[in-house]
Amino acid sequence: MCYDVKTSLEAQLKRAKRSQDLKAIEEIVEKLAPLTDLPLHHASGFSHPEVLIYTNDDPFYPIVATWGLIPHWVNSVEQQKKIWNSTLNARVETIFEKPAFRDAANEKRCILYVDGFFEHHHYNDKTYPFFIRRKNNEPLALAALWSEWIHPEHNGTINSFSIVTTVGNGMMAKIHNNPKLKEPRMPLMLADEMEEQWLTSSADFEKELEGLLSSNNNVVLQAHTVGKLRGKSYAGNIESIAQEVVYKELEPEELNF
Numbered sequence: 001m002c003y004d005v006k007t008s009l010e011a012q013l014k015r016a017k018r019s020q021d022l023k024a025i026e027e028i029v030e031k032l033a034p035l036t037d038l039p040l041h042h043a044s045g046f047s048h049p050e051v052l053i054y055t056n057d058d059p060f061y062p063i064v065a066t067w068g069l070i071p072h073w074v075n076s077v078e079q080q081k082k083i084w085n086s087t088l089n090a091r092v093e094t095i096f097e098k099p100a101f102r103d104a105a106n107e108k109r110c111i112l113y114v115d116g117f118f119e120h121h122h123y124n125d126k127t128y129p130f131f132i133r134r135k136n137n138e139p140l141a142l143a144a145l146w147s148e149w150i151h152p153e154h155n156g157t158i159n160s161f162s163i164v165t166t167v168g169n170g171m172m173a174k175i176h177n178n179p180k181l182k183e184p185r186m187p188l189m190l191a192d193e194m195e196e197q198w199l200t201s202s203a204d205f206e207k208e209l210e211g212l213l214s215s216n217n218n219v220v221l222q223a224h225t226v227g228k229l230r231g232k233s234y235a236g237n238i239e240s241i242a243q244e245v246v247y248k249e250l251e252p253e254e255l256n257f
Helices: 014-018 022-035 077-087 102-107 170-175 192-199 205-214
Strands: 006-007 039-045 050-055 063-067 089-091 108-112 117-124 126-134 142-151 159-167 186-187 222-226
Touching: 006 108, 014 022, 014 108, 022 050, 022 063, 050 142, 089 205, 102 108, 102 142, 108 159, 108 192, 117 142, 117 170, 126 170, 142 186, 142 192, 186 205, 205 222
Parallel strands: 063 159, 089 159
Antiparallel strands: 006 039, 006 117, 050 063, 050 108, 108 142, 117 126, 126 222, 142 159, 159 186
């Protein structure tokens, strides 16, 4: 799963900078960034932060969206609050089946750029948080789905998104070892050459996705343990939250990635 991320404005500008449109970048910084909760040194999806996403409608100019997809068919605030926490993630294996994600999977795909994400490791009945990032220090491009929802009380439009997850790789299998889960999970991370394919609309994208998932993904990760992200010892959304913290009780084989 992916419920905790770190992202900065610099990371979220990655795609916009590819267009080399300096005026557009300046506009994003001046007009859109103030509407977000950036920088997020650590944010839980359950707090529904506002960030920037790049959609298939305009791949190089982002929109502000809240984490937790609100399907367009939700017809009340009560229903929206009820579904919100269950749509932070979308399993790639079922996005074309689940009513909450089906329309978005076919028509509204997007990318969320992050500096990294956090995941909890279980050892001797305790949990230890890890920070996972790209080994080359470049931002991670996370595959996501988005939606436009019309608020029934004021008719305003709310953009929202869900991070798509897939089966964890070898490294994530060691970190994300929650005994309550059937298998390790991780966000679907897109290599640079996969980004355009994810954003490209297609009437038969479900079949194309099979090829995308089986393609060689060269996103190389590295990870380290960090301070607690839950409970009284949680330091909050501060810059040092992703710094390494060593837990002596973790045996070497637990950290051998």
